[in-house]
Amino acid sequence: MTALALPTGEVDTSHGPILYLEGVSVSFDGFKALNNLSLYIDEGELRCLIGPNGAGKTTLMDVITGKTRPDNGSVFFGQTIDLLKLDEPAIAAAGIGRKFQKPSVFEKLSVFENLELALATNKGVWPTLFAKLTSIQRERIDEVLLTIGLIESRWQQAGDLSHGQKQWLEIGMLLMQEPKVMLIDEPVAGMTHQEIERTAQLLLSLQGERSVIVVEHDMEFVRSIAKRVTVLHEGSVLTEGTMDEVQNDPRVIQVYLGD
Amino acid sequence: MFKQFYEHDKAAFWLLTLIGGIVFLIPTANIIFPEESPFHVSAYSISIIGKYLTFALLGLSLDLVWGYCGILALGQGAFFALGGYAIGMYLMRQIGTRGVYGNADLPDFMVFLNWQELPWYWYGFNHFWFALLMIVLVPGLLAYVFGWLAFRSRVTGVYLSIITQALTYALLLAFFRNEMGFGGNNGLTDFKELLGFNIQSSAVRACLLIASGLALMLAFVVSKWVINSKLGRVITAIRDQEARVRFIGYRVELFKLWIFVFAAVLAGIAGALYVPQVGIINPSEFSPLNSLEIVIWVAIGGRGTLYGGIIGAVLVN
Ligand SMILES: Nc1ncnc2c1ncn2[C@@H]1O[C@H](COP(=O)(O)OP(=O)(O)O)[C@@H](O)[C@H]1O
Numbered sequence: 145m146t147a148l149a150l151p152t153g154e155v156d157t158s159h160g161p162i163l164y165l166e167g168v169s170v171s172f173d174g175f176k177a178l179n180n181l182s183l184y185i186d187e188g189e190l191r192c193l194i195g196p197n198g199a200g201k202t203t204l205m206d207v208i209t210g211k212t213r214p215d216n217g218s219v220f221f222g223q224t225i226d227l228l229k230l231d232e233p234a235i236a237a238a239g240i241g242r243k244f245q246k247p248s249v250f251e252k253l254s255v256f257e258n259l260e261l262a263l264a265t266n267k268g269v270w271p272t273l274f275a276k277l278t279s280i281q282r283e284r285i286d287e288v289l290l291t292i293g294l295i296e297s298r299w300q301q302a303g304d305l306s307h308g309q310k311q312w313l314e315i316g317m318l319l320m321q322e323p324k325v326m327l328i329d330e331p332v333a334g335m336t337h338q339e340i341e342r343t344a345q346l347l348l349s350l351q352g353e354r355s356v357i358v359v360e361h362d363m364e365f366v367r368s369i370a371k372r373v374t375v376l377h378e379g380s381v382l383t384e385g386t387m388d389e390v391q392n393d394p395r396v397i398q399v400y401l402g403d
Numbered sequence: 404m405f406k407q408f409y410e411h412d413k414a415a416f417w418l419l420t421l422i423g424g425i426v427f428l429i430p431t432a433n434i435i436f437p438e439e440s441p442f443h444v445s446a447y448s449i450s451i452i453g454k455y456l457t458f459a460l461l462g463l464s465l466d467l468v469w470g471y472c473g474i475l476a477l478g479q480g481a482f483f484a485l486g487g488y489a490i491g492m493y494l495m496r497q498i499g500t501r502g503v504y505g506n507a508d509l510p511d512f513m514v515f516l517n518w519q520e521l522p523w524y525w526y527g528f529n530h531f532w533f534a535l536l537m538i539v540l541v542p543g544l545l546a547y548v549f550g551w552l553a554f555r556s557r558v559t560g561v562y563l564s565i566i567t568q569a570l571t572y573a574l575l576l577a578f579f580r581n582e583m584g585f586g587g588n589n590g591l592t593d594f595k596e597l598l599g600f601n602i603q604s605s606a607v608r609a610c611l612l613i614a615s616g617l618a619l620m621l622a623f624v625v626s627k628w629v630i631n632s633k634l635g636r637v638i639t640a641i642r643d644q645e646a647r648v649r650f651i652g653y654r655v656e657l658f659k660l661w662i663f664v665f666a667a668v669l670a671g672i673a674g675a676l677y678v679p680q681v682g683i684i685n686p687s688e689f690s691p692l693n694s695l696e697i698v699i700w701v702a703i704g705g706r707g708t709l710y711g712g713i714i715g716a717v718l719v720n
């Protein structure tokens with residue numbers, strides 16, 4: 145649990161995928177939230193994950209980020225980094241960032257301070273005590289504030305933001321971390337139509353330089369961003385393909401109608 | 404500079420001015436007004452006020468861990484008592500041959516127990532510098548070991564509160580035992596001199612009050628700086644969303660440990676300033692109730708404000 149050594153150097157993606165999940169199972173009191181699940185995410189790809197409530201999407205993110213330990217299976221970041229040997233901060237430092245389903249920004253801190261804490265830098269205790277923002281880092285924060293449309297609210301307490309703005313701030317915090325893989329759980333819940341469109345644009349602009357996994361219920365939104373879609377059902381992958389393929393798959397139709 | 408500071412943080416400015424005023428005026432009033440004057444402050448009152456200043460420092464220390472980091476530590480009194488014992492041991496060694504048994508090598512209670520030689524852990528306490536080191540080191544080290552075990556295993560909330568109570572209770576029982584070599588039930592008392600000066604004299608009492616006031620001011624300023632640093636914001640974030648802080652890459656347990664140890668050191672210093680002013684340290688200072696009382700001070704004065712612990716400590720007392 146307390147692997148203190150942070151993985152250093154580059155993530156080895158020489159074989160294509162940046163994230164490997166193989167035969168992963170998680171059970172809660174006998175109930176299988178994930179059941180022998182395998183999933184591969186390529187470097188730079190934008191993958192959408194859909195599936196009915198309780199399919200195990202959030203649990204999957206919990207496993208990748210070290211919050212939940214699987215009973216079985218392996219989870220690798222690139223060819224060499226075994227994520228099951230690392231704890232949450234080490235996984236974050238290795239380059240995997242996460243936006244939670246329920247917005248969990250630091251409500252007592254300002255928008256600016258939320259981004260400052262997320263900023264990719266040395267996060268040891270003493271360096272943090274003596275940390276001073278460089279002008280480059282300030283510019284980086286301003287840039288992200290602009291991207292997430294919160295430049296006017298930079299000194300506002302994060303707790304005072306609207307639900308949609310909190311979602312954006314979460315995404316902004318994710319950007320500040322400059323991760324190689326972004327896990328984004330239900331980004332558009334509670335957003336207005338316009339906000340949803342802007343979120344779609346933002347996520348589309350990210351693919352290529354980083355891998356993004358998006359979990360979302362809003363089918364219209366998924367359709368607007370997805371190249372590849374993975375459908376989860378009862379803790380396993382039901383099918384994978386383009387949005388059209390997936391939507392016309394009779395098993396998928398049955399799962400959604402039966403839901 | 405003063406103006407800038409005043410405008411930046413009025414509450415802190417007034418608090419520091421108030422403490423500074425006490426530090427300057429009380430000893431002055433003791434010296435310049437004759438005893439029959441209504442403005443005269445007796446040596447006894449000096450010690451009482453000095454004592455409150457040490458409580459204020461103790462309150463401040465708990466506000467750091469509880470108010471800012473959300474760790475409801477119910478054993479802050481233990482670090483205070485350990486700091487007190489450290490200075491108490493020095494003061495015992497200063498008694499020399501003036502004890503009841505006139506034994507230069509052993510404190511009275513050890514002679515009474517028929518001990519032949521000084522236990523090893525009393526070595527060095529005849530030096531003031533060594534005592535100063537221990538005042539910081541002993542509470543700091545205990546907090547480090549205890550905190551490392553607790554925070555690494557992610558003990559939080561009410562469980563952490565309970566084990567901190569258990570810690571101070573265990574120390575209470577241990578220090579009660581005569582065989583431990585800390586004076587048992589009676590503790591350490593009958594002090595004569597501090598750095599060669601009569602500990603009962605007005606001058607020494609005034610110096611202790613000044614030292615307590617300055618320690619409080621310094622601790623306040625340093626704490627303020629810590630809280631305003633990025634580390635301060637991480638600590639606050641841990642209080643509000645502990646899990647989230649881990650996912651952005653901070654080792655929560657190390658941050659908790661840092662603030663816990665820092666606060667324990669402040670509490671130890673408070674204890675060391677307290678003991679010479681009240682003239683005694685005994686195991687009752689480890690009483691779990693004492694630690695609960697500190698929480699009440701902070702709750703009354705206002706959590707997460709820094710001055711809350713200070714004001715609460717003075718108000719309640
Ligand atoms: N910590 C937990 N304890 C018990 N059951 C859980 C826990 N987390 C998730 N589950 C269960 O696992 C299943 C999958 O949950 P989740 O991954 O949140 O689904 P999704 O995000 O796809 O809606 C659900 O039935 C949920 O009740």
Ligand SMILES: [Mg+2]
Binds near residue numbers: 201202203245
């Ligand atoms: Mg979910």
